[in-house]
Every structure is written in structure tokens, then in C-alpha cells.
Amino acid sequence: MHPSQASVLQGNVQTFIDQLSSRIPGLQGILVSDREGVVMLRGGSFAQDPRSEQMITTIFSICSEQTSKIERLGHTNYIISFFEGMLYLQANHLPLVITMVANPDVNTGLLVEVLPTVKKVLEDLRKAIANMLVTME
Numbered sequence: 395m396h397p398s399q400a401s402v403l404q405g406n407v408q409t410f411i412d413q414l415s416s417r418i419p420g421l422q423g424i425l426v427s428d429r430e431g432v433v434m435l436r437g438g439s440f441a442q443d444p445r446s447e448q449m450i451t452t453i454f455s456i457c458s459e460q461t462s463k464i465e466r467l468g469h470t471n472y473i474i475s476f477f478e479g480m481l482y483l484q485a486n487h488l489p490l491v492i493t494m495v496a497n498p499d500v501n502t503g504l505l506v507e508v509l510p511t512v513k514k515v516l517e518d519l520r521k522a523i524a525n526m527l528v529t530m531e
Contacts, residue, residue, distance in 0.1 A: 396489075410515050411437030414508065420500030422480065425493040426516060428523070429455040438496045442482075448488055450477060451491050454484040472509060474502060486512050490520050 399413075412423050415438030423438030431448030458470045472485040476498065483494040483505045491513055494505050 407519060408435060408437065409516055411435055411512075414512070417438070418496075418500070418504060418508070419495060419498040421505065422497065424512070424513060425451075425495070426519075427451050427489045427491050427493065428489060429491055431491075434490070434523075438495075442495075446478075447493075451493060454482075454491060454493075455486075458484075458486055472506065473479050483509070485509055485513070487516055487520055490516060492516070497499070 402403070404509060408458075411426070415421055415424050417458065421438065423436065423440030425433050426435040427433045427447070429451070431451035433444070433447060447496050454473055456473075457473060461470045470486065472483055475482050475484070479498065481496045481498050481500055481502065483496070485492045492509070495507075496502075
């Protein structure tokens with residue numbers, strides 16, 4: 395799916411997440427959470443223990459933050475990891491974290507290719523949460 399196709403999918407963000415989860419072979423689910431792992435949106439059939447989801451997101455946030463401190467590595471766009479036999483692609487869309495959970499044989503390039511589309515669809519949610527966080531400070 396090309397980023398320009400985001401507008402083709404009708405409905406709200408949840409509908410988009412659900413449709414995307416079913417359209418990519420091997421993609422089991424998409425989670426959208428905050429940096430502490432509190433899930434805000436969930437799509438697809440993948441179900442995991444909430445503590446594991448939270449732990450994975452927290453570890454990603456720490457790794458991403460630490461990696462960005464090493465100038466030679468540059469800004470972290472996403473991290474791909476394996477946990478309990480599943481592939482995890484996680485990306486910052488601060489203050490959100492996008493997690494795609496897939497079978498290990500998924501076309502990883504396709505997940506990376508669709509990531510800008512997911513970010514575009516989540517942009518209004520990202521802005522709303524960022525504004526809420528600013529007003530809470």
C-alpha cells in the first residue's frame with residue numbers, strides 16, 4: 395500500500411488499522427500506545443498479555459532514546475525486533491508509539507513501506523494527545 399492510498403480507505407482511524415491489519419499477509423496486529431505502553435488503539439487478531447505489550451513499548455522507548463544520543467547512528471526511525479517468535483516493528487510518532495506485530499516470515503519491507511501511511515492517518519490523534527500533554531504541564 396502506497397502512502398497516497400491512505401485517503402482511499404474510508405472510515406475512522408480504527409477502521410483503517412483494522413483494514414490494514416487484514417490486508418498485509420503475516421501482519422497479526424497494530425498497536426498504538428503512549429511511550430509507557432498504554433494502548434490507545436488496537437487492530438488485528440494479535441492478542442498478548444498487557445504487561446508484555448507495556449514492557450516491549452517501554453524497552454523500545456528507552457532503546458530509541460539511547461540510540462539517538464549516538465550521533466553516528468542518527469535519528470531512530472524504527473526498530474525491528476523479535477520477541478516470543480514474533481516480529482515487532484516499532485516506530486516513534488511522538489507522543490505515540492506504533493507497534494506492528496507480525497509472523498517472522500512477513501514481508502518486512504512492506505511494513506516499513508506502509509509506516510508513513512500509518513503515521514499520516516494517526517497525525518490528528520498525535521497532535522491532540524501532544525496538545526493535551528502540553529496543557530497538563
